[in-house]
Amino acid sequence: MVSVMRKPEKVERLYLDFDGYFASVEQFANPKLRGKPVGVVPFDGTTSTSVIACSREAKMQGVKSVMHMRDAKRVCPDIIFVPQKPDLYRKMHLMLLNEISTVIPIDTVKSIDELTCRLEPAMRDHPETIGYLLKKRLEGAVGKVITSSIGIAANRQLAKMACKAGKKHDGKSYGDGLAIWKPEDMPTPLLKLDLDDIPGVGSRMKFRLLKANIVNMELLLKCEPKHMRKLWRNVTGERLWYALHGYDIQAGESERGMFGHGRVLPPGSRSLSGAYEIARLLLVKAARRLRRENYYCSALWVSLSLEHGYWGRYFRLAVVNDDQAVLEGLSIVWRQAEKELHRHAKIFQVSVTLGNLSDADQRQLDMLLNDDRKRQKWEAANTAIDTLNKKYAGTVVTLGAWKPPEGGHTGGKISYTRIPSSEDFWV
Template structure:
């Protein structure tokens, strides 16, 4: 495997993105402690915190009640995912006035590949990126930039001096700058993996550095452990392209929606959104899964399998059957906390060709339903809302059903 002699990747990580985005969009919030919540409710937790609120001890995940106690002046703002996505796209355009974005890693992270000429003056290129963002976007949205021989080390570098940092991890300097980091600061080492490493006698970065790659593969139970070792040691690790495995959405239920009927109404909307995304990507599903949880984290899980299906009427009928099973198997007074729907066991359009051209009455009805579902998708995307839908459509408090920003997914404009 190739081991770069210099820095080949530039990683950009925006600081407190959702909260900083609100300070950018609402200048009156600049310099004030800001917390972003998923919905306007006193019974939720913060999903983003500005640096001013962090200084008062507020963290991501802090409850609204605790945030107000820790920081009485905090301003809480309900998330506006559509605005954040538009801002993200403007940021990509700003970065690309300096150099192309190789990959978008999340709503607030992206990585660029440096040419040999850019590698020779990498710090200057990084400063140009930061200036471009400040010029094209504004001063409220700062980014931390990391430079390294590969994406992993560049990402670690970007995290080392937040906010508004600029750090180089040159391969010749390794492992020195890494040795002071806790293991959980390394992408891919969560608390569970850190505990597994500790049981194997690996409690800090020095011990991890000395470990052999095959040993990390054994501890991880997969090739990911070996890839981590290669990345930390500066090798050019190229990850295989992942294949789409599912489309799904989940939602913590608002206070007035925690009955089975409320959960079903919410699930219908989430399924319609997931099915629309699936059709837009050219897939059909052979399975639908439903997962319900209550306030004690107990859950009900059910799954229905069927021939490759992409039309809303068939999928909604499957969901209705799953809910009938759920109602029979859960207490009648159950107070549900969340609902999740997932379309999986995906099949591409070419694999469905034979079934689509079957001439049974059922197949013809299914084709007609799929054509109508695609028409509804186009009209809903054009008019930016649920203009056409099958059966009742519930307006879920908090909005953005199916259009929330996930860790590794940025919604398309059609999702809103």
């Protein structure tokens, strides 16, 4: 259901996105990298993985995130590859949030490098002033090394699109933009954009729109709300219609559906045995997060990216949140992998996910298993382990061996959608 609140007459939302965040933080931390094309990669000493993020200088030469290192080197021969430092990005993120909050209250932190703010009534008549003050504040803290692009509009969707549009100027520079889309100026700024400039419109959705003879933004804006719902095949399309037409709407909060971690494997761990050791560590990290946020799970997914394909399995767990239970599930799944995969299979990435969540105070036991006594024993053991690890701010006690892989950051990787806690970096 779409809940249309109102149509603002002034700009009310600000969207801020740091430009090439991971790479620019690397440049801030290491002055020798400033002004040079930089690509952040999962770990040091590899040439067979993809670029996680790249600096403004690299982007101007055609490098893109998720581009293979080989291709990045081809389009930008002087690119400098540096291994990721997730804990550094997290600390810088917290510092930058503190700087921003001295200028304007932060409404929602969307990711490690994106956030939204609500403009207070006194700010709405002169939005360029708040944009200028934010940029001056950040420049005073980190100079011109870490820049941001800002979009200001009537609602969050339009502010995000304005922010993205403001990142690119005349093809000679990237980022540090400020775009203000006032209600009285709409929809002119939208008509300059392509369909895939809309957040969430990927290649499949764009193909669906083209099949419906909607080939540009003007035709999309002429659609009716119900037709947009039909095109998207859910209420998201209708919500988007109202957002593009300047309405302020609020979608309901999404419920957490899973806890998981993934890791690109270093060259020395790209075997079944090497991948298993890293999968164990990832799964323990996921179970710790599960307990910290007071959930139980009843499903485990394990997936492996192979040299020539993919392997994955689902395993049903009892309703659990302790390390012993999830590791036992992993052992069973791994025995299947050993039976079905060639013993010399080359594994490039492993991912583990705990799903089918339930709140800790709503746990329902499986009467057929009758394992309550066993679960209580292991949960008590995990409580003691978690208490000790928290006391010493590190992994001092674990079930079984704890051997962090080459390159570190097992479970502490920063995605663009989740900001890890300090506990994720315990080794």
